[in-house]
Amino acid sequence: MYLCSWNVNSVRARLERVLAWTTAHRPDVLCLQETKVIDEAFPTEPFADAGYQALFHGQKTYNGVAILSRQTPTEICRGFDDGEDDQGARFLVAEIGPLWVASVYVPNGREVGSSHFQSKLAWLGRLRRFLETNTSPDQEVALCGDWNITPDDRDVWNPKERAGELHCHPDERAALEHLCDWGLADTFRLHHDEPGRYSWWDYRQLGFPKDRGMRIDLILATPSLADRCVAADIDREARKGKGASDHTVITAHFE
Numbered sequence: 001m002y003l004c005s006w007n008v009n010s011v012r013a014r015l016e017r018v019l020a021w022t023t024a025h026r027p028d029v030l031c032l033q034e035t036k037v038i039d040e041a042f043p044t045e046p047f048a049d050a051g052y053q054a055l056f057h058g059q060k061t062y063n064g065v066a067i068l069s070r071q072t073p074t075e076i077c078r079g080f081d082d083g084e085d086d087q088g089a090r091f092l093v094a095e096i097g098p099l100w101v102a103s104v105y106v107p108n109g110r111e112v113g114s115s116h117f118q119s120k121l122a123w124l125g126r127l128r129r130f131l132e133t134n135t136s137p138d139q140e141v142a143l144c145g146d147w148n149i150t151p152d153d154r155d156v157w158n159p160k161e162r163a164g165e166l167h168c169h170p171d172e173r174a175a176l177e178h179l180c181d182w183g184l185a186d187t188f189r190l191h192h193d194e195p196g197r198y199s200w201w202d203y204r205q206l207g208f209p210k211d212r213g214m215r216i217d218l219i220l221a222t223p224s225l226a227d228r229c230v231a232a233d234i235d236r237e238a239r240k241g242k243g244a245s246d247h248t249v250i251t252a253h254f255e
Contacts, residue, residue: 001028001029001253002025002026002028002029002251002252002253002254003027003126003142003219003252003253004025004027004030004249004250004251004252005030005031005033005146005219005245005249006018006030006036006217006238006245006248006250007032007142007146007217007246007247008032008033008034008245009036009052009130009244009246010034010036010245011016011032011035011036011037011066012041012043013062013243014243014245016243017243018030018236018246019046019047019050021194021235021238022047022052022068024124025206025251026070027102028070029067029068029069029073029167029249030052030069030105030206030214031065031066031068031102031103031144032064032065033064033065033101033103033104033146033150034105034146035058035064035065035066036058036060036061036062036064037056037060038056038058038059039057039058039086042054042056042066043188047135047143051070052068052070053068053069053070053071053073053097054066054067054068055067055069055075055092055094057078057079057091059088059089061091062228063088063089063105064086064105064143065090065092065103065104067094067101069094069096071097072096073094074095075092075093075094076093076095076100077091077093078092078128080126080130080193082126082129082130082188083196083213084126085144086213087119087123087198089105089106090106090123091103091104091127095170096152096180097138099225100135100141100142100146101142101144102141102142102143103144103145104127104143104144104145104147104182104193105146106120106123106124106128106145106146106147106149107119108120108148109148109166110166112164112165117166117171117250118171118172120148120172120175121171121172121175122246123158124176124178124179125161125241127143127179128178130181130182131179131182132182132201136183136186136222137222138222138224139222139224140182140221140222140224140225140227141218141221141222141225142219142220142221142222142252143184143218143221144219144220144250145221146166146200146217147176147216147217148216149167149168149173149175149176150163150173151165151173151176151177151189151203151215153168154194154195154196155195155215155216156214157196157211157212157213157214157216157217158212158244165216168214175252177191180220181222184220184221184222184236185222185223187219187221187229187232187252188215188218188232188250189219190226190232191229191231192232197234198211198213198214199212199214199216199217200217200246200247201239201246202246204240207246215234217234217247218250219232219250221252221254225254228254228255229254230254230255231252232250232253233246233250234249234250234251235248235251236248236252237248
């Protein structure tokens, strides 16, 4: 299985880019984040014409997640369904064959120490409780998306300058580590130890041309699935050109 994830920063604004990439690379599953479209306006027909069935959980202007699959996906849930505020359309789970796939868009947090930052940490705790309640590390589960956290200093271009700041704060990293302790592996790090590989670059101050980025997009997999991961990468090419999202595609291949 070829599993990919992409924060597209508006699926309608970048529809032609997404369709071109899926046509060229033919992933089995592509998870999208920041689709920024209500469900009634999601572009299902163009994706169907390209051979993909779509599940989506959206809202107007902000957030939004989707799962595109060449095999029929069965929706499991939208949001955590735990009676608390989901902070927008940020979480969608589907069953695709024996695999559970989630498209995840973690809250940004805005500012360290703010109520938004605390809500981000709480959101990650709720995600772990969702996993504990609804599935098991023994199942094949993949969580794909924009985590808005760099797992460690290898994942940020200026770690000394960014130490303690948003996306690099120890509390965020500890929350992500606690989630992974449930039974999840970072598929990229199964195959790459090197620093300086990023999935997001700021539009401002020539962030992309100067390669001043961060790796905040991850595909996390349970042990049985991670054991079958034969390759994982970041497609930097998809970030190039006029009108690109500020994120690029991340990929993982499973036997």
